[in-house]
Amino acid sequence: MSPANLIARQSLRLTLRESTVLVIAALFVVLVLVSAWLGWRATATVNLIFTDAAAFLQSQGRALPPNPVLATSPLSLLRNVAVYVSLIGVLAAIVVGNRLIALDRRSGVLPLYGTRTGDSPAYATGKVLALVALMGTLTGIAAVVSAATLLALPAVPVTAGQWAQFWAFFVLSGLYLLAFGLVALGAAARSRSESVGLLLPVTLWLVLTFVLPSLTGNLLPTASINPVSALAAPPDAAFFQWSAWTFGSVSVAESYRYLSAGLLDFLPEGRLSPAAIPPLATLLIAVVAAFLWALRGLRTLDLTRSDYDV
Amino acid sequence: MMSDTAFSPIATIAAKDIRDAKRDRFVLIVTLFLALGAVVALVSGAIALRTDAATYAAAKETLLALGKSVDQISAPEFYPLKLMRGAIEQIGIVGAAIAILIGYRAAASERGRQTLALILTRPIRRWQFLAGKIAAGLALLGIGLLAVLATLAVVAHFASGVGLSADDLPRLAVTWVAAWAYTASFFFLGFILTMTVRKTATALLLAFAVWLTLVLVAPQVGDTLDPDNQVAGGVFKSLSIAKPDQVEIMKQFATYETLRDGIEQASVTKHFERFTFAVLGIKDTYTGVPLGPILIEKQGDLIWIFLTALGLGILAISLSLNADRLTKAE
Numbered sequence: 067m068s069p070a071n072l073i074a075r076q077s078l079r080l081t082l083r084e085s086t087v088l089v090i091a092a093l094f095v096v097l098v099l100v101s102a103w104l105g106w107r108a109t110a111t112v113n114l115i116f117t118d119a120a121a122f123l124q125s126q127g128r129a130l131p132p133n134p135v136l137a138t139s140p141l142s143l144l145r146n147v148a149v150y151v152s153l154i155g156v157l158a159a160i161v162v163g164n165r166l167i168a169l170d171r172r173s174g175v176l177p178l179y180g181t182r183t184g185d186s187p188a189y190a191t192g193k194v195l196a197l198v199a200l201m202g203t204l205t206g207i208a209a210v211v212s213a214a215t216l217l218a219l220p221a222v223p224v225t226a227g228q229w230a231q232f233w234a235f236f237v238l239s240g241l242y243l244l245a246f247g248l249v250a251l252g253a254a255a256r257s258r259s260e261s262v263g264l265l266l267p268v269t270l271w272l273v274l275t276f277v278l279p280s281l282t283g284n285l286l287p288t289a290s291i292n293p294v295s296a297l298a299a300p301p302d303a304a305f306f307q308w309s310a311w312t313f314g315s316v317s318v319a320e321s322y323r324y325l326s327a328g329l330l331d332f333l334p335e336g337r338l339s340p341a342a343i344p345p346l347a348t349l350l351i352a353v354v355a356a357f358l359w360a361l362r363g364l365r366t367l368d369l370t371r372s373d374y375d376v
Numbered sequence: 377m378m379s380d381t382a383f384s385p386i387a388t389i390a391a392k393d394i395r396d397a398k399r400d401r402f403v404l405i406v407t408l409f410l411a412l413g414a415v416v417a418l419v420s421g422a423i424a425l426r427t428d429a430a431t432y433a434a435a436k437e438t439l440l441a442l443g444k445s446v447d448q449i450s451a452p453e454f455y456p457l458k459l460m461r462g463a464i465e466q467i468g469i470v471g472a473a474i475a476i477l478i479g480y481r482a483a484a485s486e487r488g489r490q491t492l493a494l495i496l497t498r499p500i501r502r503w504q505f506l507a508g509k510i511a512a513g514l515a516l517l518g519i520g521l522l523a524v525l526a527t528l529a530v531v532a533h534f535a536s537g538v539g540l541s542a543d544d545l546p547r548l549a550v551t552w553v554a555a556w557a558y559t560a561s562f563f564f565l566g567f568i569l570t571m572t573v574r575k576t577a578t579a580l581l582l583a584f585a586v587w588l589t590l591v592l593v594a595p596q597v598g599d600t601l602d603p604d605n606q607v608a609g610g611v612f613k614s615l616s617i618a619k620p621d622q623v624e625i626m627k628q629f630a631t632y633e634t635l636r637d638g639i640e641q642a643s644v645t646k647h648f649e650r651f652t653f654a655v656l657g658i659k660d661t662y663t664g665v666p667l668g669p670i671l672i673e674k675q676g677d678l679i680w681i682f683l684t685a686l687g688l689g690i691l692a693i694s695l696s697l698n699a700d701r702l703t704k705a706e
Contacts, residue, residue: 086578086581086582089585090581090585093585093589097593100597104597104600104601105600107601108600108601108602108603111601111603111629111632112603112611114628114629115603115611115625115626115629116611116615118625118628119612119615119617119625122617122621122624122625123615123617128616131614131615131616134611134614134615146596146600149596149600150593153588153592153593153596154588154593157584157585157588161581164577168577260576260577261480261484261576261577261580264577264580264581265477268473268584269409272413272469272470272473273413276413276466276469276470277412277413277416277466280413280416280417280420280462281416281420284420284421284423284424284462286417286461286462286465287417287462287465287466287468287469288465288595288596288599288649291592291596292596292599292600293600301423301424301427301428302427302431303423303424303426303427305423306420306423306424
């Protein structure tokens with residue numbers, strides 16, 4: 067077994083022994099399960115409201131508008147999954163990325179790795195491989211849970227094309243989580259203190275999720291975490307056209323939102339991302355940038371020392 | 377009655393923590409971060425409002441030129457405090473996270489420097505040590521929030537184009553008190569966990585998991601279950617149903633609405649939002665309503681916020697510290 071694979075396997079074992087990691091990952095999976103029910107319950111309620119409203123409108127002799135539920139795809143029942151990926155999923159990714167390095171630094175095994183593997187590339191490769199495996203597993207579990215829920219819910223037939231969209235959504239969700247995991251990995255390697263290593267990616271996440279959308283489209287923080295409200299058109303002002311075009315290109319959270327809304331069929335008709343760079347490109351650039359940041363941090367990590375400023 | 381000597385160690389520890397905070401500038405940096413997020417939200421809102429005002433003025437001019445009545449278009453509302461909606465939400469989300477960090481640092485500083493055991497060898501009671509830490513943390517939190525709200529008031533005064541009135545100042549003062557009590561709950565959460573959990577980083581993670589659940593997930597679940605949020609623009613608007621008829625139809629869904637409201641009410645953040653949105657007139661039904669009747673109507677939300685802070689505060693000050701265990705762990 068290569069040194070990188072050895073480090074990856076050992077890191078996986080160590081991280082999966084951490085109760086904090088397991089609790090946050092379990093919370094994510096539970097919320098994914100709940101979110102499908104939430105989507106189904108809310109849609110069923112709108113359908114019932116329409117039935118009542120139809121009777122009321124008919125009694126008034128008014129024309130009956132089309133039922134909004136009939137225009138929705140079964141995949142849109144999973145719209146809340148995208149929100150939970152961007153909330154608890156990202157927190158889980160940050161925790162995993164941080165633990166992968168922090169556990170080694172805290173326990174003092176870095177010099178041991180240094181003497182065994184001899185070089186930092188093997189260490190860096192091993193850690194990135196472990197992160198990819200953990201993020202893949204987390205996203206895979208979320209996908210399986212969502213698929214099972216979708217199959218179990220009454221009267222939601224899903225076509226083959228929609229299943230393809232479903233899996234594409236989870237691949238992109240995995241990439242989104244990987245980006246934050248890599249940022250946390252890099253931050254944990256570069257920071258002198260364990261807590262600062264954790265706070266840096268959390269701060270970045272807060273800025274991307276709550277500050278940038280406000281700047282690019284006057285989106286309120288609570289609307290940012292509502293899958294439908296978050297896709298409202300920005301005000302028709304020159305400032306927002308400019309800010310969405312420029313800052314929207316680095317707003318990874320918004321890019322992920324557009325991609326997930328498109329794949330889960332709840333993007334309003336005719337709504338396109340106003341950013342200069344298409345959402346998929348922004349997400350891929352973010353993953354590459356996060357990878358380079360993590361790699362640089364891991365390569366510069368001193369394998370002859372193992373400490374934290376406590 | 378307690379003598380001055382009982383409070384002297386508290387004041388000494390509090391003063392030392394405040395000196396530390398001034399020196400390492402952590403609180404200053406996070407306060408600036410919160411202010412930046414809140415000001416961005418406020419300015420974005422002001423730009424959107426000015427766009428609405430310009431659109432209204434253009435439409436009004438067109439109608440007048442055509443000799444038609446301007447009654448058919450509704451004028452945008454000019455209430456500067458309404459612009460604070462995004463900023464208040466930033467305090468509700470980011471402010472709570474910052475409060476956790478301040479609580480975490482207040483507890484972690486002595487653990488990290490291995491000075492906890494040393495302090496406890498001095499003639500000082502444990503509650504006095506905890507009270508000193510808490511007093512400093514709450515003071516820093518209060519000053520930070522005061523600075524953020526003062527900045528917002530100045531920006532709102534100039535950005536709105538209308539200016540704040542004397543009636544707005546007590547509303548801002550009440551909002552500050554509510555924000556202080558609300559964020560204090562999260563300060564206590566961070567402090568208690570860091571003072572009890574063996575590893576400080578684990579304590580920080582647990583505090584963030586609770587923050588995520590209370591501040592983001594619970595209100596999000598309630599918001600998502602709102603039928604009116606399921607269709608872009610609102611389900612009733614898409615069906616062209618007027619407000620009184622909406623109320624009539626929603627009577628059939630009383631149980632559903634009770635469940636939805638219950639999930640929202642479980643979060644202290646929702647109480648903070650409901651209280652401040654009413655006080656500042658952000659929610660339309662409270663716009664222009666005098667402060668007194670709002671405070672009476674919304675006292676339940678305020679009591680909930682204060683009881684949460686008080687309960688956690690009592691828990692924090694009654695912590696039994698195991699200095700040896702906490703010092704050895706990281």
